[in-house]
Amino acid sequence: MNQLADPSVDLLLNQRNSNFIKERKKLAIVTGSEATKETLCSQMKYYLEDCVDIEGYSEEVMVKDPIQADLVVMSSKILSEEMAEYVSPECPVLIAKRSLNIENIEKLFGIPKGTSVFFVNDIKENAVGCIEALQEIGIDYLELIPYYPGCRIYRNANIAVTAGEMALVPDHVEKAIDLGARIIDISSIVEILKLLDLMDQKLSLVSEKYKETMIRFSNHLYHLFNEASSMNQYLARILNQINDGIIAYYGSGIISIFNEKSREIFGAASAGDLIHNVIADSSIKEYLLAEEDLSDRLFRLNQEDLIISKFRIDKLDTTVCTIKNTKENKDIEVKLRQDLIRKGYIGKYRFSDIAGNSTVISDAVHIAKKLAKSDLNILIYGESGVGKELFASAIHNESLRNRGPFVAINFSAISEDLIESELFGYEEGAFTGAKKGGRLGIFEQANQGTIFLDEIGDISLRIQARLLRVLQEKEIRRVGGSENIPIDVRVIAATNKNLVQMCRDGSFREDLYHRLKKFYLKVPPLRERCQDIEVLVHHFLKKHGRGRLQISAEVMETLRMNRWNGNVRELENVMEYFIAVCDTGTVRMSDLPEDFFDESVMGHGGQNTESATVRGIQNPMMIDHDASGIQTRNDDAEYTTYSEALCQRGNLEEYLFFLKLIKEYTDRGQTISRKTMAEDAKNRFPYLTEERVRKRTDDLQALKLITKSAGRVGMRLTINGLKYVNYNTQ
Structure with a gap:
């Protein structure tokens, strides 16, 4: 005979079951990426899986229902703002502090001391923070360089380390080490225990596991220092x-x-x-x-x-x-200097050799002196005969490379067949007539110094491609060789051609143009600085040993009003002519060359209004020029200022992509969200999550190129933003 169940016993069992269910808390972890979600969820399950249900969410996967949990942990402050609308209002939220995963630090121990290493992350702040964390735990023997999308690289490295951002590692890096996504810091784990009311139950376990990790890490350091001790013996030999x-x-x-x-x-x-x-x-x-x-x-x-x-x-x-x-040391320096002079690899001119006191030439010299202090490439534009090599030589002598060689090559004076071997050198037997033992190219000869590439617009597309690779990789390969040779040179290029138009025509590579034009300098033609002519006349007469030769007032006025299509070089030629033909102590009109007036003031109706008006020159770094050096429009300065401001914040291509995308949606009468922007950018910029898109749009809003409004209005271009987009799509 079956006994009937006691109702009071059933009630007691139900209450116990209910209490047991309530004891299991729910923890929600929200991250920017799926990979980070897996790492942080795995970390917290290691500590809490037996008593807490852990659920992970990422910004990459759409959240359908509001997140419900006893505690929501956000992986960053920016993410907490992005995902706030997906979290139930009654849920407590904790923004976790995160630290490097030292479980994988041992991967760095094999890197030799002093090696240059990129630390790659999504934004500058995270990259710098991770570097500081590594230095704090003793990894301060490497030269760690922050690398993030859009950053400018001033030093190169063949090894990259990252915290879960392998997609951002540059392609040229030979070895990449992934330390894994940053984990939740021990201080935030303690805070999680406190908020989930698990301090008494779990604190000792968490503490023990953390100690185990630190002891294991200390053992690794101990073995590393033992190895360093033997390395010190080798160091002593070197010293x-x-x-x-x-x-x-x-x-x-x-x-x-x-x-x-x-x-x-x-x-x-x-x-x-x-x-x-x-x-x-x-x-x-x-x-x-x-x-x-x-x-x-x-x-x-x-x-x-x-x-x-x-x-x-x-x-x-x-x-x-x-x-x-x-x-x-002086003896060594003198020997090195004499060797450079013997080879002719020395800058012959200094800024003091640039004659003239007009505003335009003074401004050009002032800007050139500033550019000299940097180590970036420079593109010099100027008509034939204005003195581009003089400026290049002066920049070299004012730079930190002034003790190194200054090697110049004029592409218009070398045949296409010889340019490649001149630039990069060749190995023995590379071609018929090659010297025994091969030959160094000018890039190798200019190592630790400056190379001046004159008339850069005259090289073929094939040589342009090889030159671009050299500028990107900082290494060359000789003709007929198989070994890549690292080089350390600063490139100063010069042209009198319209490189912008050549890029449009397809006769000059646009990527090479931008590699060369890190900085830009325009050397003004002589007709724009006619008040310098008298100074230049006396300079050339003194240079050629006839400083006492007088120039009559009539001749000097004629010289001032000439167009000087050959610029300063033409003026020097005329001075040499005067020295040769003048029999008296004063140059008169009868001493002028017979063909002097063919293209002079008399050939223009007796009045040269262009040379009579000296125009001021603005800072070439603050206004945009086409490759002919002509200022295109008054608005160009504003547009270039926007571009420079965006470059300082990140990758200019990303910002232009989003501006054009907003315009496309607006033209169709549609609004656009950050999520849509991230999806549309996926093919071109796969590393851009919705969180990173938010930062880019914040930058655009700060520069007043877009406005952001809640609701149906969404993101819109401002008037300045629309003008800037139109300017960049011309």
């Missing part, structure tokens, strides 16, 4: 081969490094000795032990002049100083 004295010391002057050259200068010493006991000269000893004095100082010791420099490494409480013997 002993250096021609300068090198001393490192810490604390109260305890020596840790004292190379052979230092022993020659100061006498025997070894690690562990005190600076105070080793160096007898009181002034040098006082300078070395003065922590606050980091200036370079000149000392006299044993009839030798020594330049001592020092710097601090605060993390190691160490001071490092170098001691140079001025005579020995």
Whole structure:
């Protein structure tokens, strides 16, 4: 006979089951990408899977229903703003602090000390933050360079490290290391436990697992430092081969490094000795032990002049100083300089050699001096004979490369068949007539210096393609060779042709044009600086040894009013003619060449209004020019300012793409959302999530190129935005 169930017992069991169900909390994790979602969900399941239901959401996959959970964890502040509408209002939200996944740090241990490495992330702030995190945990022996979409690369690297952003790694990188998506920081995990009321139940477990991870990481560091110890022995051998004295010391002057050259200068010493006991000269000893004095100082010791420099490494409480013997270093520098002069690889001109005091030439010199301080490529435009090579040489001598070679090549003076071997050199047996042992090209000869590519508009598309690769990869391959040779040169190119029109015609590569035109300089023609003619006349007469030769007032006025189609070179030729034919001490009208008036003022109705009016020149970096150097419209300055502002924020191509996309939707009478923009951009910019699109549109709104409104209006171009789009689609 079956017994009837006791209703009170059933009620008790139901209550217990209900309490058991309530004990399992629900945690929602919201991220920008699917990959990050998987990483963070896996991390939290490692700690909480036995008592918490964990659900992941990403911005890449549309959320259909509002997110319901006991706690919603957002992977970033920007994401919390983007996804706020998809979270139920009553749900508490925590913006997680995130840190690098040190589980994978061991992947970096095989990279040699001092190696240049890109750290790749989606935006600059994240890349810089990750670099700082690596340095804090001891990975400070690598040269970590932030890399993100649209950034300008000033130094190259063959290795890239990223935190889950492999799609953003540049194509030319030989080795990419993925540390995995950044994980939730331990401080945020504790906050999650607190908000889910799990502190008593889970804090000790979380703490133990975190300790295990840190101990494992410490073991890796221990083995790394053991390896570093053996490397120090090799380092000591290298330091002993250096021609300068090198001393490192810490604390109260305890020596840790004292190379052979230092022993020659100061006498025997070894690690562990005190600076105070080793160096007898009181002034040098006082300078070395003065922590606050980091200036370079000149000392006299044993009839030798020594330049001592020092710097601090605060993390190691160490001071490092170098001691140079001025005579020995001067002898080496003189030999190197003499070798460059012997080969003719030296900049012959300086800015002081540019004669003239007109506004246009003064402005051009002022801008050129600023450009010289950078290491970016420069495109110089100017008519034939204005002195483009003079400016290029002066820029080199004003730059940080002024001790390196200055090598020039004029493409209009070399046949197409020879250009490639001249630029890149060739290997032995590369072609009939090739020299035994091969030959260096001018790119190799210009290494550590500047190469001047004159008349760049005269090279063929085939040579343009090879030149573009050199500028991109910073390496060359000789004709007939198979080895890529790294080079470090600054390129200054010059032309008198309209490269913009040549790009439109397909006779000049647009990508090469933009590679060359990192900076732009226009050298004004002589007819725009006629008030400089008298200065130039006396300059050339003095240059050719006839500084006392007088020019009559009538001749000088005729020279001022000439059009000078051959520019400064033509004027110098005329001065040389005067020197040759003038029998008296004064040049008169009868001394002018017979054909002088063929294209002069008399050939233009007796009045040259263009040369009589000297036009001012604006900063070439602030206004856009076509390749002929002519300012196109007054609006160009504004448009170029927009382009420069966008380039500083990110990738200009992305911003132009979104501006044109907004215009297309507006023209069809449709609104456009960030989600739609991200989908339309997927083929061209696959790394752009909706979160990143939001940042791009914020930048456009900050520059007042678009407006953003809620509801049916959506995003619209402003009047300036519409003009800018039309300008860039012409």
